[in-house]
Amino acid sequence: MRQIMTTILPRTIDKIIFDEMNGYYLNKSNVEVNINNSEEDNKKYLGTYFPRSFSEALTIMNDIYAQKLIRKHIIGKQQINILDIGTGSGGNIVGMMEFFRTAGLNSETINFHTLEGNANAIALQKNIFDSYNQKNATKFKLSCTQIRFTSAATLNSQLVLFLKQKGLAFDFITSFKFLSEFYNIDYFQAKGIYTSFVMTLQNYIAPQGILILFDLVSGNIDRNRPRPFTTQIMSEELNDYTKSNISQLKYILPVCCGKWSDTCNRKMCYIERQFCTQHSRKANDLSKGCYRVMTETRFANQIISSQPSENKYQMSQNSKSPTTCFRTVIQKLLPNMNQVNILNAFTFH
Template structure:
């Protein structure tokens, strides 16, 4: 819950390095990031993920081929991923959701809901989820946010847990219920649907995210089966 203390989220490490850092976006109603405005990683996240004495100890190491498929990534791979691609994932999510969650679009109806439910499939180390949570915080939403974070890489989920805890420690405007589910989705359509139903459980979600998971899953299944086309999501989509 929001503690009522004075809080100012400062930003560091520019995701768009050619531009100056953006103004603070943590005042209620200031969620929108204007087109062309750079999105930067908040200082507290920058310090957490790059600290040499912390639990993550990320490092910058571009590896475009290796990150095409991350399900089997070890700790070293995940640390390189966070140090290189987490800021970009955060920036993309922050920029997209700051344009979607605007007072003239959905903010009023969102504030009327006491509970917002978020499902993040293939959440990885949590960059996209952090972007969404901090965007919600910047609107001043005061209800309850329930997150189900699903990924097949246990190491990524463990690192994500440290990051989400750091986000909670900032004193969010809303209460956050955060649950992780470690599962590897099967390439068989029937089994995939069964797994997805089990993950979703009962009830609806206000936001469902998959980001690059669908592409990663499709490419991997296609490579394993040598098939030209795998309509694996043609059945799950109506469930969602």
């Protein structure tokens, strides 16, 4: 079985969240909806989930940057504008800051535009952002807007209103563990929002810009209200998006989706990547996420055509049922199998 790499939370960030902001780690806590979090709830989120979001975003950014066409494009930008939706206290944007800093990009040219509905989470986000800049001698810019999306039905119209006023095309649009909150509130009302969300956002992405949509794989939390896993919902709804004749974006990660989504008719595909985070309160903190990285079709085709075709791609690292995809055929990965020609679907090769 493939080894999961461990990301160590940098000491400076560990200090910010646990010592300066009083975050605390709570083992086995399960948070489904965070919009109404109290100050106490946010401290728990900060100590328990922030480090995971940090390493998930940092890992994904490093993976994307390893692709030479993308790297060339990012390095060539004079300014980088990032839109992040459902930022909370900022775990994933701090992961991105760490990526940009360690990649040696000029922080002064990098602007984060964040949207969040919880006032206390915003206060934490701003403090953490400033403290990160101060401790690392960086000059990232943050423009944070408090906005509460009243329901799944109004999410896109509220977003369009904001984006029209903003008048920017974004080089990165990211959203981590946000849309699942609508499903956790009301599955039936939320149905279709992954599709409509990307339909909306495709109009505000810069040429060769990157969209990262990340969520927890999370399953059926309430036995009385059965529903598919979030990862299956994401697969289903984003495939609806890519199959639409007005879609402008295409998958680049997982690579197998980039390769074969045009002919993929699988229903409710289960995609899972595991991440491991280490910090002062927990040595091996395992998290399980699902995500897609997308970009405009022409650029995506260029990137994907450089990836090997005659291999299976492991697109689920689920410990009970790891699976591979080869030309849309899913196969269970068995321990006695020869794994030499199986590639990781979440990285470029």
